[in-house]
Amino acid sequence: MINDKVQAIILAAGKSTRFNTDSSKLVERICGKEMIVHTTSLLKKMHIPTTLVVGHKKELVEAAVKKHHPKGHFNFVHQTEQLGTGHALQCTKQAWTKEHILVMNGDTPLLSEDLLQRLIDKHVGTDAAMSFLVAHNVDPSIQGYGLVVNQNNQIKIIEEEHLEEEHDDLYNLNGGLYLLKRTFLEKYIDSLPRDKQSGEVYLTTLAEIASDNGLTISIVDAPFDEVRGVNTQRELWVAEQIKRSQIIDYWMKQGVRFSAAQNVHLDETVTIGNGTYIGNGVQLFGKTTIGKKCSICAFNILNNAKLGDNCLVRPHTIIKESAIGDNCMINSFTYIHEGSIIQNNCAVGSFNEICGEIISQNTKTSKKNERTFVAAFKTCADRSFSDTI
Template sequence: MSETFAVVLAAGKGTRMKSDLPKVLHKVCGKPMVEHVIDQLKHLSIDEIVTVVGHQSERIQEQLGSTVDYAYQAEQLGTAHAVKMSHEQLGHREGSTLIITGDTPLISSGTLADCLELHQETNAAATILTMQPDDPEGYGRIIRNEQGQVERIVEEKDASEQERAVNEVNSGIFCFDNQLLFEALDLVSTDNEQGEYYLPDVIEVLQRKGERISAARMPEVEEGLGINDRTQLAKAEKMLQKRIIEFHMENGVTIIDPFSTYIGADVTIGIDTVIEPRTHLRGKTKIGTNCIIGPDVDLENYEAADRTKVKNFSRTNDISSLPYVN
């Protein structure tokens, strides 16, 4: 039976964040962005997840623990080089490999599942998850032939003026036939502006060999948002917070003022609970059913039993040490 693997690229420093913290550990709605990615992968039938670490690798491993396997990239020589570091775990195995960067916290398991499904249905050597942003600046462009088939991906710094006008771009998420991937990685060169081993170059290698290349278009451009600086981090926070608020309202929670309410990614809330304005729920807070929380409440790792009322209150200790507030 064919296996499915995932490689999460998390080795970069992220210099544009201007931080001592590795980029992928910056939080979005209370959770490191790389954990958002891995959580979505865990919703799929993935046989093994390999996270490629490098800069401050010990901090990332401490955060993720034994939930994934690790490969180490000592020098950051490009995305193709990063994937190649997982050869020991995956190089000898047959199946499909999903590759995703650890700085895309808005990606959904549904979109990843659709990409995998198309890849397997078309029996492709590679499938690219593409998107069409209003402004393609900064992204690698998808170059197709007259028949609409993908020929290659060209990075913006290496693109001609005509190629830069293309608005279908590479999201940085791929699915590959695993054995063809590792064969092609050996043929990737550094003949580009940055002098790096680009993972998108694998597409051109496979295309020259006559292999089938598929492309799946991302339904919502925001899912492909990669975080490179604090401005993009704030944008992702706003987008994900909107999703979280809407999720709870769709599942039976009344939120009086969504614009003044903050709910972390790991918070759970029971049905028929009312969240009053200016309420902040953080960490692994658990709110029961038929509660009234707020106004002016800030809770972290707090547990409230069914029919609890909490107002004008702030508590940030661990769940195990907290009393119920009735």
């Protein structure tokens, strides 16, 4: 398999300066998963062994990766000084074992398997020394991306801060993913110069070196959204909006209806049965599982909850780490705490609070004298749950 010849280096040592927090941007969550874990999960899915270069807040980054990948698929190299992307790659030389080295940033959570596979296939198929992604964007507010410039058949990548004049390639943005032949890297990695202004060593200089030496460079066009970096709080918000839209689009195709998809939050690990309705302002977190033909009405919050089929949850309800059986109705302003179990064919009255209780099947709860009591209740399996108010 072609991917057996590839290993990955994730650059994850940056200081997250523009994030203006005391943490690392790479552990910020996007749809329930740390930013860095979106990248590591993709590489693990593609069976590409990976080394992460860590530095700033390395203990947080390492902990996030190890939590999601406890079986040791990933290794870590510490960059003690952040001296640029080229220097970060130099720190990993001892880890190079494969024929091709994939280098990518840790803050690209929207990258797809299809795009990465196309880059690998083209790189190997053209026997290129270096391959990378180019994205096109005409939005002048987009900043922080170098330009890929082709002048007189000489290709180079110019960092944004070094742009001194207008270029015809103004919208050819460097996608920040590079695939390099190991023999090429071994020959030239130690000759990368330090930039006179910043003192950093830039990985992108390798494109100019390959071009100057007449070596093959392959370029793959990429949708800009897939290579979006996340350097600010606003860019984090944009990335999560895009990721959430992708998740909602997937569930729509599975037969789930969203009344106001733009106002719904759901994590990547949520599952929803077909024929289910999700109301305005609903928030679905963690490993929440919702069965078929349910109605989750407006402004409900479900966190690691499990719902059976044909359930109705009326507005302003919170269900946390609890299980609800089939054919159940949960009325408004109810809080179901951790460890609660509501069995099949039950109804819970409004303004209830259930704390770790087991509600037997075919029962109804209501509020009386500030306490919860259980009384016999006729099965609600024959109820119509089309009411989504």
